[in-house]
Amino acid sequence: MSLSPENPGTAQIAKPDLNRRTVLKRASALGLLAVPAVGLLEACATSGGSTPSDQSTGGAKSSDNPLGVDPAAGVEVVIFAGGYGDAYATKYHVPLYQKAFPKAKVTESSTQDIQGTLQPRFSGGNPPDVVDNSGTKFMDFGALIQDNQLQDLTDLLNAPSVDDASKTVKDTLVDGTVEVGTYSGKPYVMNYVFTVYGIWYNAKLFQTKGWTVPTTWADFKTLLDKIHAAGITPYGYAGANASYYQYYVLMTSAAKIGGADILKNIDNLEDGAWMDPAVKQSAAAWAEIGAKYSDKAFLGLKHTDVQLKQDQDQVAFYPSGNWLENEQKDSTPPTFNYAMMPVPSVTTSDKLDASSVMAVAGEPFIVAAKGKNPKGGMEYLRRMLSKEGAKDFTTATGSLTSVAHASDGMSLSPGLTSSSDALSKAKSAFYFRFDGWYKDLDTECRAATNELFYQGGTADHFCQRMQAKADAIKKDKSITKFTR
Template identity: 60%
Template sequence: MAEIPGTGTELDRRTVLRRAAMAGLLATPAMGLLNACASGGDEGANTDTPSGEKSDTNPLGVDPKAPLEVVIFNGGLGTKYATDVHIPSYNKLFPESKVTFSQTEEIATVIQPRVNAGDPPDMINNSGSKLMDMGALVQAGQAQDLTELFAAPSVDIAGSTVKDTLVPGTVEQGQFNGKPYALNYAFTVFGLWYNSKLFAANNWTAPKTWAEFTALLDQIKGKGILPYSYAGANASYYQYLVILTSAAKIGGPDVLKNIDNLADGAWQAPAVKQAAQAWGEIGAKYGNKAHLGLKHTEVQLQQNQDKVAIYPSGSWLENEQAKDTPAGFEYAVMPVPSVTGSDAMPQTAIYAAAGEIYFVAAKGKNPRGGMEYLRHMLSKAGAQGFTKATKVLTVVKGATDGLTISPGLTSSDTMLKAAGADYFSYRFDTWYKKLDDEARAATNELMFSGGDAQKFCDRMQKAADAVKADSSIQKFTR
């Protein structure tokens, strides 16, 4: 049986922090990690780990008696999918393995000192506003190469490798210079979320053009409802994602590819400036400056109370707010409206991607067990269990077939089907944490503090140029 304590593992947070402080390891996340781990790539992998005999049911050669430690981020997806679905699946195959489980809302705070000290958990859900710098983890040899996992047979889809069962682009989304070091498991659809019952009661329809969008916001404002908002304290990436969605729709997906690749002047592209200009005006006219200091759940609660009409987020939102969603509220999502009449991509185009990072610690005690745990997550049963528990799609193809799904998930699935092949994503946020941090701050300035589009572009270009010029930061391309 899995050991599932309420707040920690055998090495609790206080002990971890105390030991880390004594060792002088509590530096900034990226620098503390890199200082502690000078080696890079697979050279840092733990080769002195338990292994078992490979077989059809144990293709990765896991030691069936070896303990396994799993850490899950406790956020919008919760943790029941791990405790109720994936850990039992792993233990069914390896009943003699003691699985230790813990959860935290601050992955970097709790786990990074353990990584630096050479005592990482085996499988880590690296997510949340305080996630670890994935690019730095890869550079320091702390993340396991998952090539063997993706080549292994599926747990329950006969005749298929794990990779064969996945939505196209999944493996690539977790690659760093051609090698997969992360599993992005949740197939997340991003857009503008609203209460479909509120819209129906007021005869409001989802806008397709920018003129329709601003006209709708005016109507909502006239009803005494805040038309549009997000939480500045910890969810500003929701908003910069929307800005970059508009940029990609205006100028095409290469706008985002150039940003990822640190191309010269990528943040100064006309499409980026035009998108920032359009959204800056939304913030100034329809937002609430007081929300700069609020957390995401605080603004989301206001939306559940019909005090905020439209909220940018990913498809985890419905599950995250389940306990606070009243009977008169029904989640739905719309694509970001077209900013111009000549956008390069259609109005139905969306940001949708494999997200929610899970990785195996290369220097953990049981990296083979960590990869096997991911194999169970990627089974059809594991994916269905996740979707039932979270109302979020996974990257496993066809896993929702036959499931009765919620209104919000139905809406996001409809939006995804309407987009067809016209969906896109970026990776700079996981490759370069410094750029992610700066994008959050620059977005808040643009939306809440009277920043203008050119200042936004200049600020982000300066940050990107600094990352590009910093020889200590490994560069990635796609």
Template identity: 45%
Template sequence: MPALGGCVTSGTSSDKPAESNAEKTAENPLGVKADAPLEVVVFKGGYGDEYAVKAEATYQQKYPQAKIDHKGLQKVGEAMQPRFVAGTPPDVVDNTGAGRLDIATLVGASQVTDLADLLDAPSLDQPGTKVRDTLLPGVVDDGTFAGKTVALNFTYTVWGLWYSKSLFAERGWTYPKTWDEMVALCGEIKKTGVAPWTYQGKYPEYVNDPLLSMAAKTGGADLVKAVDNLQPGAWKQDGLVQAATAFAELAGQGYLMTGSEALSHTEAQAAWCQKKAAFIPCGSWLESEQKGVAPAGFDMVMGTVPARSSSDKLPVTAVQAASSESFLVPAKAKNPAGGQEYLRILFSKQSATAFAEANSTLPAVAGATDGLTLSSGLGSVRDAVTAAGSDTFTYRFRTWYAPLAKAVDDATGELVNKRISPADWSTRIQKAADAVAKDSTVTKFTR
């Protein structure tokens, strides 16, 4: 990633986009030149790219003279790096998937367009409402770097603990609201021969999510900001140590399924679908990922991370949520106005609703699932977002500082496998955070 990111800083100041603006009107708020070609590059991953093609068809109807070039790719970064270097990027890039371009590096090299005009433009199908006001909480912030919003994320991910509603009903188990209730329930579950928890052991970031969610609920927004802003001693905060202690307790009492550490995400999730474990931590993509794996009647649902104590600063309904599937308009695009207009179409309510129906995934557009008959998983995610209201939170250090993210993941893997203590966990991560803070070659961001 550093090598890939470093390459995109190349190019010269003479590499400027062709003039592509027309007069801005009520019907054409972004000043799109009607006959300007449009090139769209989309990550063709788990969601496919049909949703993007549909938005292109709408663009074509609106601008029939425009020639649209669509590319659905697996390795977006590998394909786009030389084009950013040459100053000939496409007009829209879905910068998603393994090996994607480092957005922080793109921002530092002034390679991405400020999307303020798009955000302040009227929504395509919600009259009287700006695009920015149609998005779920945190979406604009997720794409904002150094005060400029340079990316818009199309899907909305919520993290929590997943369980089978039918299994819990069958056994008479009630989802816990507090950590004490969780520990007590785990004891009851273990007596039945079912492991209370499993997790995607080869990728410890999965178990990191509920740990960091618990910490955020305990310490509130100030704790999250201190972590993201690399403040001295941030990882020594009581909320983080308490959360680490809770997960060390989970492991210490034998409530993690034996062998979980060696499992990939697909293996752990398959074991959970076979009812070998009651809980698994994951983001809201889990249901879509388990199609064809989960048995009929499994009825998977997501619950929020239980409260650590009655003195938590955020309510138990608070959830960690962030947008993903990141779209940007390169600064040197030939048709930046068209790129932003394409995103205005993609982020319309009609487009987002069609995406939700096809992919069982919550889009970043508010109200996109209204009136739909939702699956058990997506319905539980929608209900969690509704219950949380403004009490959503997300950490940004993972996006901003990849080395720190890896250090946190590695330390949490060691913690839940009883190889380090909560105090050691805190000290180890703080050392990594301090190293990032002192590294003058790393661009710093604050919130």
């Protein structure tokens, strides 16, 4: 949420001409599926094993307790301390669970290093029950699944929803949410936040300068020249930990140039997928932006450093998802109004319209199969997925959830209104999943993107580097493969 000029600590209320129903209706019409918008880290070292002897066996099932949770068993929750913070958990979601089960103690903590903090606990057989497995340093989903560490969420999805017993939890979710958390036919991940990706800017600055949001690459570069002449760095991202923000944009351009099947082929490790002319053309276009219109010093900066520069109008364009506005709410001045534009068309013959966007259900939550209370972990998610839990999240973070229609009637902040409007106008929406499937491919793409954008890399080398890594993963029989 952006800050109000009258009260810098409160959310500015917008008056959007659309609501959650409009956005979701559009997303459904597009046949939208989504993907966790995160990369991967090292795999857990454990393998399959027996159920811990101290694991809760549950309690009696009832209409209020359809999963059969032990009402006195505690639940431990660990939240990624990123753009959404963890106030939504401490202020809203933990109390929701404790209201339903007053005898249960819910322990919540947060960290920016999920993998470093929790991998030893998963390896040691003492994981927390619920984990927001997000951020730059988070655990490898494929490895967790391969090691039988994740709870199958089928019982959760088939359980009656908190708000309407005639509907299952699955029935209440945005189309594609379940599918994108499904691996080898089983749902292991609940992606809670509905995110639209694009390029962000200060709408007030653009209005003052008389700058028009571009839809073509020629207009984009012309505007970047004007911005540079005004003494502002035209475009940038943080290379130290947010290079995936930029490679999402690069993949978006590739999909627009050559069609969404480009991304599907990459996900499926198809031979030569990274060598597709559309990928190479996108890489070349963005390499030029990095060489001419950015600051190579950003290579060593963290995301909040570059985002603060944008808040201070030192950087005009910044690639991100719509968590950005909330993440920066404490440093956004009254002179700054977040707005998002779709990535401009690279060519005049792009297969997808300039309005097309990448839109995803992200912020992946998991339940530990070997935790002390996996049934309680699933029930915690069921409470989060209630309309009250979803609205509370939107209130706390200024972001939409994957619960359909949960924010109908709510006023949205300027940035969220802008990104939601972009989705509602999009003629197509798309996604990719390789970043959530193959840790090494995600890691390689981050490094290759930094090289391309900030270190003088070429499009040919980018494509060759990525193809080599994809080929190595495809040949490695120890890595579980996924397809779509």
